[in-house]
Amino acid sequence: MGEIEMAFVDKQPPAVASAHFVFCASDFRVSEGVRDGEHFESAAAMAVGDQIRLSRRAQPRLLILSHYNGVWTVAQTSHASTPGTAVKVESHLTFMSPDGRLLEVLLLTEQVAGGSLHILPLGDIHDRTDYVLVDYRHDDPVERFEEASCAPFFEGTTVLMADGSERPIEEIQIGDMVQTVAHGNLPVRWCGKRLLAATGSHAPISVTADALGNDMPIMLSPRATLMVPGRSGRPSAMEYIYTNDLVNGDTIRRMDGQYMMHYFLRLAQPAVIIANGLMTTTRSAPNPSNLPRRMKLVDNAHDTDSLFGNVIAV
Numbered sequence: 001m002g003e004i005e006m007a008f009v010d011k012q013p014p015a016v017a018s019a020h021f022v023f024c025a026s027d028f029r030v031s032e033g034v035r036d037g038e039h040f041e042s043a044a045a046m047a048v049g050d051q052i053r054l055s056r057r058a059q060p061r062l063l064i065l066s067h068y069n070g071v072w073t074v075a076q077t078s079h080a081s082t083p084g085t086a087v088k089v090e091s092h093l094t095f096m097s098p099d100g101r102l103l104e105v106l107l108l109t110e111q112v113a114g115g116s117l118h119i120l121p122l123g124d125i126h127d128r129t130d131y132v133l134v135d136y137r138h139d140d141p142v143e144r145f146e147e148a149s150c151a152p153f154f155e156g157t158t159v160l161m162a163d164g165s166e167r168p169i170e171e172i173q174i175g176d177m178v179q180t181v182a183h184g185n186l187p188v189r190w191c192g193k194r195l196l197a198a199t200g201s202h203a204p205i206s207v208t209a210d211a212l213g214n215d216m217p218i219m220l221s222p223r224a225t226l227m228v229p230g231r232s233g234r235p236s237a238m239e240y241i242y243t244n245d246l247v248n249g250d251t252i253r254r255m256d257g258q259y260m261m262h263y264f265l266r267l268a269q270p271a272v273i274i275a276n277g278l279m280t281t282t283r284s285a286p287n288p289s290n291l292p293r294r295m296k297l298v299d300n301a302h303d304t305d306s307l308f309g310n311v312i313a314v
Contacts, residue, residue: 018064018065018066018067018072018145018148018149018283019062019063019064019065019283020062020063020065020120020148020149021060021061021062021063021120022060022061022062022063022080022108022118022119022120023054023058023060023061023118023119023121024058024061024116024117024118024119025039025040025041025042025116025117025118025119026039026040027054027055027057027058027059027119028040028052028053028054028055028058028119029052029053029055030046030050030051030052031051031052031053031130032050032051032130040052040117040119041117042107042117043090043091043093043107043136043138046093046133046136047133048133048134048135048136049132049133050132050133051130051131051132051133052095052130052131052133053127053128053129053130053131054125054126054127054128054129055127056127056128058127061079061080062078062079062080063078063079063080063081063108063118063120064077064078064079065078065087071086072086072087072088072089073085073086073087074087074110080118081110081116081118085110085111085112085115086110086111086112087108087109087110087111087118088108088109088111089106089107089108089141089142089144089145090107090108090109090138090141091106091107091136091137091138091141092104092105092106092107092136092137092138092141092144093105093106093107093133093135093136093137094133094134094135094136095131095132095133095134096131096132096134097126097129097130097131098129098130101123101124102123102134103121103122103123103124103125103131104121104122104123104144105119105120105121105122106119106120106122106141106144106145106148107119107120107141108120120145120148122144122148123200123202124200143192146190146192146264146266147192147194147262147264149266149283150264150265150266150282150283151221151223151224151225151280151281151282151283152221152223152224152262152263152264153169153221153224153262153263153264153265153275154169154204154219154221154260154261154262154263155168155169155170155260155261155263156168156169156170156219157169157218157219157263157275157276158275158276158277159172159178159265159273159274159275160178160179160273160274160275161176161177161178161179162177162178162179162185163177164179169263169265169275170193170261170263172188172191172265173188173191174188174189174190174191175187175188176188178265178267178271178273179273179274180267180271180272180273181227181271181272181273181274181279182271182272183269183271186267186268186269186271187267187268188265188266188267189266189267189268190264190265190266191263191264191265191266192263192264193261193262193263193264194261194262194264195259195260195261195262196259196260196262197258197259198255198256198257198258198259198260199256199257200256202222202260202262203222203254203255203256203257204219204220204221204222204254204255204257204260205219205220205221205222205243205244205246205247205252205253205254205255206218206219206252206253206254206255207219207220207246207251207252208251208252211251211252212226212228212246212252212278213277213278214276214277214278215277216276218276218278219255220243220276221243221262222243222244222254223243224242224243224280224281225240225241225242225243225280225281225283226240226241226243226246226278226279226280226281227239227240227272227279227280227281228240228241228279238279240281265282266282267282270282270283
């Protein structure tokens with residue numbers, strides 16, 4: 001994974017809500033290492049070369065966090081953990097699978113006595129597979145979590161700015177004003193970019209011209225969410241839909257490649273912007289495609305309504 005450039009206004013991310021599929025620490029066992037056979041406990045208990053394995057019975061749960069006054073807390077709508085519990089992004093670990101693929105993982109700890117440890121995989125993960133720890137860092141987990149909380153865009157994506165112009169995502173800077181659908185013009189509070197392998201859950205979605213009302217071919221992130229006309233047919237009724245759910249294998253299909261630059265954009269608050277002529281949220285949708293297919297998402301976790309609200313009027 002190439003870490004190219006990250007830029008922040010300050011150490012605290014702007015107020016947002018963030019949703020992710022996570023596992024419990026007890027869902028993993030050390031398959032080789034000093035603590036062979038024991039449940040995964042913490043980054044401090046691991047050494048480079050140790051191996052972990054995800055249990056076949058593991059059940060991912062949807063953890064929704066809100067940010068207020070410098071603290072991430074579990075939201076009322078979260079399917080995992082207790083609402084109101086403070087959560088800290090503790091560590092950033094990198095594992096390698098037997099076929100040489102890297103898997104980045106973030107450790108999220110509840111800031112209460114006896115609090116749980118949540119494991120957030122940032123890529124494709126499989127059960128019955130041994131992952132070898134190759135690196136761990138404590139200096140960038142918050143920044144990496146910020147990326148995971150944003151819906152990434154690809155080079156060439158144009159964004160509608162406050163002055164009515166359309167600007168390529170790669171030219172947008174902190175402080176620039178972006179036009180939103182329902183919140184007027186909002187400033188860019190955070191932005192960054194990272195080179196990632198365009199495979200698996202990071203593979204972009206290619207959309208041919210006119211497939212979604214777009215006048216030219218575009219590339220969308222599988223973690224993006226679009227706002228589209230609702231099923232009621234009323235002009236003012238809109239609803240959200242995952243780009244993953246639009247894939248038809250023909251005019252809208254996944255494109256595995258080598259590496260692509262991912263651009264991340266965070267406004268002063270979560271909002272719907274116009275990117276490539278489509279109404280797109282700046283929040284990342286939790287991506288169940290990077291989980292083992294046979295795993296059941298408990299509590300109906302893949303539910304857009306619980307994250308964004310089904311129908312809104314604009």
